[in-house]
Amino acid sequence: MQRNLVLELDIPSSAEYIAIVRLVVASVAGARRALADERVDDLKLAVSEACTNAIEANHSASPTSPTSPTSPVHVEVWESPDRLEVCIEDSGPGFDPDKVASPPPFTDPERLNFERGLGIPLIRTLVDNAAFVRKRNGTLVRMTVFGGPVDGDDTGTIYMDVSRLSDPPSLDSGG
Amino acid sequence: MAASVIGSTHQDTHQESWRKGFRSMDLGLEVDESRQPYTVLAVAGEVDVYTAPRLREKLVELVSQGKHQIVVDLEGVDFLDSTGLGVLVGGLKRLRSHDGDLSLVCTRERILKVFEITGLTKVFSIFGSVDEAVSA
Numbered sequence: 001m002q003r004n005l006v007l008e009l010d011i012p013s014s015a016e017y018i019a020i021v022r023l024v025v026a027s028v029a030g031a032r033r034a035l036a037d038e039r040v041d042d043l044k045l046a047v048s049e050a051c052t053n054a055i056e057a058n059h060s061a062s063p064t065s066p067t068s069p070t071s072p073v074h075v076e077v078w079e080s081p082d083r084l085e086v087c088i089e090d091s092g093p094g095f096d097p098d099k100v101a102s103p104p105p106f107t108d109p110e111r112l113n114f115e116r117g118l119g120i121p122l123i124r125t126l127v128d129n130a131a132f133v134r135k136r137n138g139t140l141v142r143m144t145v146f147g148g149p150v151d152g153d154d155t156g157t158i159y160m161d162v163s164r165l166s167d168p169p170s171l172d173s174g175g
Numbered sequence: 176m177a178a179s180v181i182g183s184t185h186q187d188t189h190q191e192s193w194r195k196g197f198r199s200m201d202l203g204l205e206v207d208e209s210r211q212p213y214t215v216l217a218v219a220g221e222v223d224v225y226t227a228p229r230l231r232e233k234l235v236e237l238v239s240q241g242k243h244q245i246v247v248d249l250e251g252v253d254f255l256d257s258t259g260l261g262v263l264v265g266g267l268k269r270l271r272s273h274d275g276d277l278s279l280v281c282t283r284e285r286i287l288k289v290f291e292i293t294g295l296t297k298v299f300s301i302f303g304s305v306d307e308a309v310s311a
Contacts, residue, residue, distance in 0.1 A: 015225035022223075022254070041285045048256045052224045118257035118293050125292050 003085075006032065007077035011051075013058040013070040013090075018051040021075055025086055028077055033084050035147045042126040043086065043145055049119040050088040050141040051075075057092025057139060071138075083128075083146045091138040202226040203251060204233045210309045214242040219251030222259030230259065234266040234277075243275025246308040255286050260295060267299065276300070278308050 007028050011017035026044040029035055035043075054073040061071070071091035078085040123130045129144040203219030214237055222230060237245060247263065249255070267277040278300040281287055290296045302308040 015223070018223055018225060019221060038285070044254070045256055045289065048223055048254070052256065052258060055224070118260055122257055122289070122292060 003078050003080045005076060006079050007075070009075040010072040011075065012072055013055045015052070015055060017073075018048055018055070021051050021073075021088075022048050025075070025077060029084055029145070032079065032150055033145075033147045034150050035084075035145065039145060039147065043084075043143070046123045046126040046130070046143050047086055047088070049123050050086075050143065053119055054088050054090035054092070054139070054141070057090040057094075059092075061090075061092045061138075079149070082148060083144050086143045087140055088143075089135070089138055089140045094134050094139050202229050204229065206233075206237070210246070210305070213244045213246050213309045215246045215248055215305055215309070217248040217251060221254040222252060222262075223254065223256045224258040227258040227262045231262045231265065234262070234269070238266075238269050238273065238275075243270055243273045245270060245275070245277045246302075246305060247277060247279050248305055248308075249279055249281040249286055250283065252281075252283070252286055255289055257289075257293070260289065260293060264295070264298065278302060278311070280305050280308050 007024065009021065009024060011021060022044050025047045026040050029043055030037070030040045051073060058070045058073065074087075074089040076087040076089075078087065120132075123141070123143060127143040128146050129142075131140075131142040131144075133140040133142065201220060202222065203217070205217040205219075207215040207217065216233065216237065218230060220226065234245070234247075245266070247266070252259075263277065263279070270277045279290075280302050281290070282303050287296075287301070290299065290301065300308075300311065302311065
């Protein structure tokens with residue numbers, strides 16, 4: 001099946017850049033795919049959760065030090081005739097998504113001691129398919145939403161590297 | 176609400192403008208003390224791992240000032256992720272330990288959905304308006 005890379009983006013492992021990824025991925029999904037606004041919002045939230053995890057993973061891999069800069073988070077968006085895939089890759093030590101501890105049920109008073117651990121269940125719920133791929137140097141989260149293209153010509157691949165801020169791209173172009 | 180990403184054309188300030196453009200997605204936090212015994216905290220903007228620490232600090236500050244009945248108004252929130260949920264759960268826990276409570280005002284579908292998916296609608300009292308929340 002034909003699969004095209006439509007967006008490639010590197011962000012520094014810093015929380016302030018997650019908003020950029022949300023904005024850009026939601027813009028691409030909304031502009032290019034026949035998805036209801038609600039689905040775009042779901043994808044946006046899943047992307048935010050995956051980026052948050054990726055940044056945390058990168059920091060645990062290379063604790064902040066002037067001599068060992070933290071790796072960027074790599075984002076790719078791929079299109080096929082029937083789907084959009086968002087891939088978010090870190091360089092962290094990896095984890096087993098099936099072994100992430102679930103918070104206790106909400107009826108348990110202990111539940112209030114769990115302020116975290118909702119990200120991966122959210123990702124799984126919000127997209128049509130979520131794969132967590134353990135790689136040699138990190139983790140790849142691939143999130144798929146099904147939906148055909150918006151009518152129109154292919155406008156090619158957008159390459160952005162926000163980790164090198166010397167040449168910021170313009171988000172104004174292409175609406 | 177889209178962030179402004181318009182950068183200066185001046186080379187030396189270009190990077191800073193670019194960064195500031197995204198930083199302008201700041202979190203609004205407004206405290207209203209006119210609904211005693213309730214303190215209403217109106218949150219506006221996007222709550223994620225970058226902005227959530229400010230919400231946490233504000234809640235901690237209010238609790239330390241003895242404000243133990245807090246209504247968090249989420250009507251101005253455009254985006255809320257699990258980090259934001261975590262901060263609200265943390266706030267509720269902190270208040271309960273003082274025999275207080277934290278309730279929410281939220282009618283936006285996309286924000287309510289996050290509470291529904293995570294089951295947190297069973298943990299928080301969620302109201303349709305500040306008036307409802309303070310008369311509950």
